Amino acid sequence: VPVSGTAAAPHATAPAALHPVVELASERLATADLVAAAKWGTDSPIDDPAREQQVLDNVAAQAQQLGADPDEIRVIFRDQIEANKTVQRGLFQRWTDHPDQAPTTKPDLSVVRQEINRITSALVQSLADTSEDRGTFACRPELALAAFQVRYENHLDGLHTRALVRALPSVCRD
Numbered sequence: 001v002p003v004s005g006t007a008a009a010p011h012a013t014a015p016a017a018l019h020p021v022v023e024l025a026s027e028r029l030a031t032a033d034l035v036a037a038a039k040w041g042t043d044s045p046i047d048d049p050a051r052e053q054q055v056l057d058n059v060a061a062q063a064q065q066l067g068a069d070p071d072e073i074r075v076i077f078r079d080q081i082e083a084n085k086t087v088q089r090g091l092f093q094r095w096t097d098h099p100d101q102a103p104t105t106k107p108d109l110s111v112v113r114q115e116i117n118r119i120t121s122a123l124v125q126s127l128a129d130t131s132e133d134r135g136t137f138a139c140r141p142e143l144a145l146a147a148f149q150v151r152y153e154n155h156l157d158g159l160h161t162r163a164l165v166r167a168l169p170s171v172c173r174d
């Protein structure tokens with residue numbers, strides 16, 4: 001007969017090593033709502049190759065400084081960018097189909113990009129900190145566990161969950 005109080009509670013288990021990486025990827029995706037609102041009804045396209053190049057060059061430079069592999073970090077950020085555009089496209093579709101759901105205020109894109117830069121930098125740091133975890137057999141299960149936790153904690157909807165899954169495949173090194 002199980003004794004009350006001995007069952008392992010979820011919070012009693014070790015925190016997923018990759019939780020910070022997934023949390024920051026999720027925070028970066030949350031900015032896509034603001035980016036989409038900034039671009040909606042303007043000439044600014046969802047795809048901005050010049051800005052993407054800037055982001056990729058910045059993360060590679062930061063990786064180099066941290067002793068991480070710049071090419072690996074670049075590949076991971078190509079996925080962060082694709083995931084961000086997945087959210088923007090999903091929202092544009094939603095607002096086209098349901099104009100009543102479209103945003104009524106327009107954030108300043110350059111201000112939103114400053115916030116993206118801060119999250120990007122924290123994510124590069126977190127990727128550098130978890131370099132070893134990202135190379136073991138446990139990486140994919142740890143990543144999946146962290147993704148479930150973050151989806152729950154951040155109340156992600158279907159679109160943001162799909163985008164988070166799109167953001168993560170290159171995080172593990174195998």
Ligand SMILES: C=C(O[C@@H]1C=C(C(=O)O)C=C[C@H]1O)C(=O)O
Nearest residue numbers: 035046047048051052055081084
């Ligand atoms: C987020 C933006 O939209 C897209 C996604 C980017 C990103 O994830 O960093 C960069 C440029 C755009 O292609 C943006 O324009 O800033």
